[in-house]
Amino acid sequence: MERRPRVLIVGGGFAGVECARGLERTLGSADAEVFLVTPLSYELYLPLLPHVAAGVVTPQSIAPSLRRILRRTHIVPGGVVGIDPKSRVCAVRLITGEMTDLTYDHLVLTPGSITRTFDIPGLTEYARGMKTLAEATYLRDHVISQLDIAAASSDRAEQEARLTFVVVGGGYAGTETVAYLQRLTDAATERYPRLDPGLVRWHLIDIAPKLMPELGDRLGSVALDLMRRRGTEVSLGVSVAEVTREAVTFTDGRMVPSRTLIWTAGVAASPLIATLGAETVKGRLAVDTDLTVPGLPGVMACGDAAAVPDLAGEPGTICPPTAQHAARQGKQAARNVLAALRQQPLTPYRHKDLGLVVDLGGRDAVSKPLGWEVTGLPAQVVARGYHLMALPTGVARFRTAVNWGINAIAGDDFVRTGFQATRTATLRDFERTDVYLGPEEVRERVAAGRAA
Known part of the structure; x- marks a missing residue:
């Protein structure tokens, strides 16, 4: 059988999942195989994390399963810790701690960000x-x-x-x-x-x-x-x-x-970006308007880790690291991967800002949908309506809405799960910022694999 091109997506956040969804909609099973490397089994809806911390919604409400969202994408449970662009190989550390290598024809980098x-x-x-x-x-x-x-x-x-x-x-x-x-x-x-x-x-x-x-x-x-x-x-x-x-x-x-x-x-780009030796802008990987990475053939990047030119903003500005941009850029990356596979011209990323919403709990919020300034209960309706619209599955929307209703009626409970009760968990413990390989280590892995 003729080998199908392999599209490898690094990261299961907004950009990565939207890219995979877009490819599933447009690619036939014989056109290419799509791999998504992520240590998590869900797509996290970050804007509602304060609701989880306060117990207003349950964790699974804002973390829908990737197995529910993606049907034909191969999900690799681990994280890419190094890349050899010349050989088109990614070094992957599985959640078991074991290491493996994955080759690619097209690479989409969406590793996201860490706490700055x-x-x-x-x-x-x-x-x-x-x-x-x-x-x-x-x-x-x-x-x-x-x-x-x-x-x-x-x-x-x-x-x-x-x-x-x-x-x-x-x-x-x-x-x-x-x-x-x-x-x-x-x-x-x-x-x-x-x-x-x-x-x-x-x-x-x-x-x-x-x-x-x-x-x-x-x-x-x-x-x-x-x-x-x-x-x-x-x-x-x-x-x-x-x-x-x-x-x-x-x-x-x-x-x-x-x-x-x-x-x-604030946030900083994933440490994976620093291992590439490519040009960066304030720590984020420099990309062209079509999301391709200069000097790295077959590589695109988007989301928090990429410095995507903001064609709708002032000249020379880059898109801020927001969920809204990441999701849209992921969709654009899918379109451009499809164009590359079909040897068609790639198109630039351009967006129309939907505005901002800030949910302050209860009936309090401030929102700016499409430039309109709204406060109080109307702003809360806008904020929660936007979140429900942005959640990736109907089940997630239903669970979140029900949780909001239950909390409004029944109030709060003060229950500890005992998670990490015996030790103080640090930023490094949760975000695993010290697992990445340098370029030379990746090249040595690739050479050793070929020799074997």
Whole structure:
């Protein structure tokens, strides 16, 4: 039998899954075989992670199974840890820890991003992230455990430290995380009669001068006022100077006793990108408007790890790393892979912005659909309607909507699963940033495989 071309997609996020779905719709089974390499068995809908952390929706609601979404794609359970573009080989570390090699004819890089960190003493040891489903689940357990420990303690100083929570990052992820978890801890005062509600404090800090500047001055100010009315202590123009197990020190000199630092200060491209030796833009892989990678034949890239030129924005700008862009770029990558297989011209990625939505829990939200500024309950309807539309399966939409309804009627429960209860989980533990191979190691693997 004549060998079919192999399309290898790296990463099972928005871009990777949409690329695979697009190829399944347009390619016949005899045209090419499609492989998707991902360590996870689901596609995570990242914007609703704060809902999981607060227990408003269940984890499986926003993590639909890849086996339900994709029918003809070969799913490889692992992660690509190195690439030899010359030989067109990817080194894959399976979830068992074993290594294997996969060849490709067309490679689509969508490895996504990791939490961006800085050289701050204690940050990687004591900060908790909100980038993965496991981190959101762990964070919920951690917050509830602080409530439980504080309620069982008679030491007021310990209670204050346990009930003080610091979130770094005034973007969408940080603001929504504070909004949802603060609603959780506020509701806890009814179930924890031994706790003084006045001891529960939430800090939101960001080095930027404005909260969520992408929303514009008016909506950003509305969100800031809302957070402060709820009791969140918002500090702008401030970051973290040092973190210890028992306290967080801010760059303005304040030292806050706290056992919880949640780090949501942006993202960085997957470390896989740095192993390629290709041109990058602020750490993201430089690509042309048609998503091809200059100097790497047969390779395309999109999503958070790629610096895709923004043809709808100012000249020279690149698309921001958002779910909206990643999903659309994945669809465009599928169209261009199909064109390449058929030896047809590739087309550039161009988008029309659908706007922004920020869900702050309850009836509170700020949204900017298609440029219109909306606040309050109408904005909440827009935000949740957008999320339901963007979820990839009907089952996920149904589960999420039902979860929202149950939470609105029944309220919160304060149940710990015991996940990672015996150890403090670090950013590195959850995001596996130290598993990648250098270019020389990959070439040695390829040469050894050929010799064998």
